[in-house]
Amino acid sequence: MDPSDSRDHVVPGTDEELDGADVRGYDFRGDVDLTALLESYATTGFQATHLADAIDIADRMRADDATIYLTLTSNVISSGLREVVAALVREGYVDVLITTAGSITEDVIKTAKPFKMGRWTADEAALRERGINRLGNIFVPSDRYVWLEEYLYDFFDDFFAEDAIRTPSEFARELGETLDDEDSVLKQAAEHDVPIYCPALTDAEVGNFLYYYRQRPDTADVGIEIVEDYDSLISDGMLRDTTGLIAVGAGVPKHHAIMTNLFRGGADYAIYIQTGMEGDGSLSGAPPNEAVSWGKIKATDETNYTEINAEATLVFPLLVAGAFFAD
Template sequence: MADDTINDTRPNDQRKAELLSTEVEHIDIREFDARPIVDSMRKMSFTSRDLGRATEIYNQMLADKDCTIFLVIAGSTSAGGCMDLYAELIRSNMVDCVVATGATIVDMDFFEGLGHKHYQANEVPDDDTLRSLYIDRIYDTYIDEEQLQDCDFTINRIANGLEHRGYSSREFIREMGKYLVEHGKKDNSLVKLAYEHDVPIFCPAFVDSSAGFGLVKHQVDQMAKGEPYMMIDAVADFRELTDIKIKGGESGLLMIGGGVPKNFIQDTVVCAEILGHEDVSVHKYAVQITVADVRDGACSSSTLQEAASWGKVSTAIEQMVFAEAGSVMPLLASDAYHRGHWKTREKRRWAKLFHDEG
């Protein structure tokens, strides 16, 4: 394939258009009812039974009137077709708070909120050729680098328009949601819907994303003018998320992937104890969908059973599902959507806990 690329005489813009010709279509969990297949999988073995139990636990979270549900996302499932799925969980009051990677929130959701798209990589030439065409690749998914730079500069404009002080990632992402309400081109955006429904979003490694480029430019430009600049306060992230855990009581974790977001939300229990709130309970429910391995001692931030030794998660109602999340999350989410426990859930609107939300 590389030789074909080297001999390709087509203009770059034509070649790029051909490679970016098939948009990723995000799945709509409302359009199909997964309850029958999940019920059947519950009677099987291996990963099928694990998924059945995980779905049952998520439905328990939704039916528990005292449970605050945290959606925890790492990895690239948003770019791969689950973006509208996560947005629907916000719209239908099926989660109360989001903890995610910066890439999930900025490079994927906010990026599409601006009107840009992800594309299926039906053909993969060598990656040096993709670089020459300004095409970024996530496995079999393409992103137009020029569109991603528009995302970078939009973040920069938002930062330039704010008071120059420290912001938690939650506070800055709320400004991004406000921007999408006023200027966005996609209604079904998690960032936009979270703003509208007062669902806080935290990105503990926020600048590890397109936001980082825009914010670095903001600081460099301000420093060149000898003026103050805004910054992201990661300690404020931890404090605010712990505050939600303290006031939220019982809690459940729906985790896709692991890593920093997973460890961050689990650590709120320990942080609450350090602050003197010894009555704060461990996370009552926990589901993790991951392909990470346990043999390196990590499993992308510990197994749920291991987390119990740290006083973070109960082992009574938990389930690990070792599967590629894009293949099983549509089943889990569709099952829960059609069982309808969300219809009688109280909206918690945890974003209103903070003074800047009004």
């Protein structure tokens, strides 16, 4: 074979002109403009373009006066994203929060005792000896949980004083009313009448301390009832003209939001920020188009959902800045 004959295989060429925008990134000449930088993500490609799509979808949520559900896993509150979530609630940009028990316990702890920056490569056995717990590159001394136990026991006495059976949303609201920290998500939610749903309330220190609290003879009948909250989520959602979901992380909070929106025919908008892999068939890795197949997100002619495959601390503040605070 003549080597020149291979050229059509290597460089086949095309006569087709594509209609898409030119791939182009931000031009750093002159002063840096955050809004222009985020707008340039639309033509940057890869996950940057998904972030630009997310900002656009969040803008449309706000323009349509959608009821916005924010779902988050506890590592969001472990990190500096706690202050970002508190700001969204404080400024009235979020209508419903769905989260995990770890978010609640860590939000309370941070009102009195901060978490500390650590490192990923710490000696785990040495940390255990020192009474330090590691969350990635964040360190949490065990004395935080000793303090939390005392705080919650005092709270439980008041919380269960009149009714032995309460709901997770009541727990979150009344606990938030006891806190004095403007960066507390629970406090901001209580002050701005934003319900916090936590369907797995026992899956953290709250559950541990409730277990010990119930060992007392006079508290053996107290408990947490979750179905009433589920009923409220479904009933309230069906009354909303338009809903939008922002799921930071996945698991139970994300699924609770899309599942309860199923009862109203699906959410109108959805933004996922997650790192789970789709290939294992788990909910945590499931993309939004899978939720469309279940009726949990509406199918529309215009793209109404996107997924950003990225770690939340990198992109969630940019989404919030671009869609909520750049006006």
